Amino acid sequence: MTDSATSTPAVASSRKRADLLTFIAIVGGLLLLNFIGQRFFFRLDMTEEKRYTMSPATKTLLSELKQPVTVTVYLTGDFPPAFRRLEQAVRETLTEFQVYGGANLNFIFIDPSAAGSEAARNQFYASLFKKGLKPTNLGATENGKRVEKIIFPWAVVSMAGRDRNVLLLRGNQAAPPEVRLNQSIEGLEYELANTIRTLSPSLRKRMGVVMGHGELSNEQAGDMLGAWQQQYDVYRVDLSKVPDLRALDALVVAQPKTAYSEEEKFKLDQFITQGGRAMFFVDALRVDLDSVSRNGAALATPYDLNLDDLFFKYGVRLNQNLLLDLNSGQIPLVTGTEGNRPKIEPMPWQLYPLINRFSPHPITRNLDAVYLKFVGNIDTVKAVGIRKTMLMSTSRYTRTLPAPVPINFNDARLEPNPKLYQNSFQPVAYLLEGQFKSLYANRARPGTMQFQPDKSPNARPSRILVVSDGDFIRSELNPKTGKPLRLGFDRLANTEFANRELVLNATDYLLDETGLIAVRGKQITLRPLDKVKLAEQRRRWQLLNIGAPLALLGLFGAVRAWRRKRRYAEFATS
Template sequence: MKKLLLRSVIVLVALVGLNWLASFIYVRWDLTEDQRYTISEASRQLLQNLDRDVHVTVYLSGDFPPGFERLENATRETLEEFETYAGGRLTYQFIDPSAATSEEQRQRQYAQLVDRGLTPTNLFANEEGKRTEKLIFPGAIVQVDTLGVPVQLLKGNRSSSSEEQLNQSYEGVEFELASAIRLMAPQERKRVGLLVSHTTIPPARLSDLIATLQQSYDVFLDVNSPESYDGLDALLVLKPDQPFNEDEKYKIDQYVVGGGNALFFIDGARVDSVSMEGTFAQPLDLNLSDLFFRWGVRVNTNLVKDLNSALIPLNVGNMGDAPQIQPLPWRFFPLLNNFGTHPITRNTDAIFARFMSSIDTVGGAAGLRKLPLLMTSPYTKLLNAPALVAYNEARQQPSPAEYNGGIKLAAVLLEGQFTSLFQNRILPSDPRSAGFRAQGEAGRVLVASDGDLVVNDFDYRRNAPLPLGYDRVSQNIYGNKDFILHALDYMTDAQGLITARNKQISIRPLDKVRVQEQRTRWQLLNLLLPVGLVGIFGALRYYWRRRKFGR
């Protein structure tokens, strides 16, 4: 009896001691193969440094099919991890926006969520042989004090299957939530310069990009022609249509050589206007070709036609006195849905391009790594400028045999130590020689061969800009803005929150045919196996006790 009491005391003391130690030592183990419950180091740092209370309200709640339940669970699990690292600064709740006492109240709740920036989704399901439709809001509001940031949780490439898109959304939950929290948390803001002095695009056509950048960065416009771009964390060259002089090119060269980050969104051919009969696209010389060539890329003076393209409305005839307007694919507006393996483009939706040129990589750029980001489909055709561009071409059925140009590069990322174009060209007597850098720190350059990637459309009836990437015909918002923001995020902080986009969770679907065929077998196994194991254990225990005490 004394031995039993002593053992009990020892076990009790050990448990108390372990719990006391656990209060000082925090350990969590993620035993999943794809580390689905582990958040990135950048997210942990962000949460641990919060100095204000953050509340997250998730509206993805209710009776959902398994795919949306999985997304709901992923959001809940991610917020549980966030809550753990935030040290009491983060709280969250799940709300079903469809739960209301009346239809009027439900519609009022829906309208409030739309006003706050959440996009609803129609969810279709079959219930007892009847097709039902339900409006859901797969999103959240991140709230700090009186400010709230909407977060869309259902994201991904819409050309993927619904199961793949839900899995892409699952993988992006951490990044989307952490990015919204970062917007609300005070931090040192990066300095981003926009070089707009060489474009004739009206400011309203760049307003959506500028307004979005101002939420996260200190934005400076290139209106006063600074002596240099040193001090900027990134420089964006937005759809230039006027050539750069040698001094301006020298400033860009020295900024990149000094470890700067530059993003070029430029055209290889100029298309000013298009008519039914057509107009000629002319080569566009920006006086940057030699600079790009030194970096190992060439933007060609051509136009890429792609069978995977957007639509334009076209009058295909009259019925009586009324014109018949029909959307038709126009191959001069490629939809870029072929991406490189990089966190910038991972799980990104298709990119809406207009009058795109092709990019070639060339040798001679030692020490630079070239990473393809955006590419066309394999079904392309090149037109060297000058080239005829006409709306009437959309009426013609294309011959697939003509679109055999293969995959064309539309955006490339360059990383490494850049060598100056002006090496061995700056004389000692030149005033610039004192601060000239032939080679410096490692930097990054992104070159995209379509300036329209950064240009938003404009609604002149409402006198308001449309979202960047919005297509009037399909009414889809493509991934142009996400691509630019992710690229800028990576280039200014490669080890930051952008690393959360590397998370990859494998889909392990069940074989639906085998499930249907073997359904009864597995149901019986799940029902009888636990009962049988308990029975066997009980019989063995009874037999052992009978042998031990049955004397």
């Protein structure tokens, strides 16, 4: 009895000592992990597509911020689940930004509909309108019911007294709402990071817009020029008056109408082969709408721009034809009279294709439709070392008309014959990348006896965008003020197409050396639930979600009570 009695306290003391050592080890381990976590920063993204992992370009941008940045988000409020997903994605993205931006990056969420009275709410809405923040009516299906919500899918990025608006709801408007929301989420990192980059002080690149050959005027390309000037130094360049183009980083050729001389073409060639970036928006056929006859007829004839051999050397050929597409825009036509006034109605016009078929390239990924006018197709030809990427093409129902092409606006009144539209998916834009070989290699420079070597010592890789539509960056003019409207805005359809976004994406891709544009290639897989099974098994899963935690908690309590009872029973018997 004595040995048993004395051993019991010893055993208890030993177990207490073991429990104390275990407790000290746990606390010490937690303190050690906390110390390591403070000294060595890391984050672990367990998602399959790494949706929460910032790109190296974004991390570098945020970590090198020199001035405070504030992001004000108006996408918040009492939303259905589909809209809350986008709001939550914005919040998560900005939280991740804050990890790398530190104290220099802050964000706030403001609910535009949270005003105390209707008058105050309308006043706040009006203030957002003045800032250019337009509301969106987006629909979704929740629990078998159609839900629509007026939202402001915008954020405003502020830095050093300057503001930039960021549209958070992007993507293809023709896609289902769930897909469009997913496309918007995929683009959040790029949209926010790129806006911060444009506001950050940096060495501005220099862009030249060619003039002297009937190219688009400052008014006709006004919106695009204004958009470029926010980020770059933009100049008008007359090739006949400058010795070379070495002072520029990029060059834009927008709808020339007269031929380039050999000397001017030589300057273009040397600029590109020595690493200069270029964008060509060029028509192969001349369509002069000012010369339309009284019966609404005109004739599209080939241009002689003296650029065909240059494009051919670089790997593409602009064909002398026009494309008709059943997926098209509209033109206004007089269809009758109303009293003493002509009755004007919009009619489909197959010579104004709407392009909604894009490459998954960062320039065009998740892009909305773009609007083209009198466009021809592009073929590729052999060019060693040049990578060619088709960025966009027409729809399945396309027709090709070789030059010369008679054009009659009265054709819009006729019902098109789908059997004639068999030339599917005609390419209208290419991105060319690589080391371009000079057109003048092993030849004398035009107008001189200066021999050009096979490979220039100044040769550098370059990138070129070629679009077979000179009107692509032309803005419609406001008939009342004469000022250019936003690029891509169609007054007849009251719709803004994505021409502006595509050109800005292309400019970033050509000139941005940080690689931030590659973030647009980020892909998040949409994994929708089976809506039929969801409706049939909803009650079962609700009961499971409520009952399973309670059952597990009860089981844990029962096991814990049994173990305590058994443990103290051992002490009692010993």
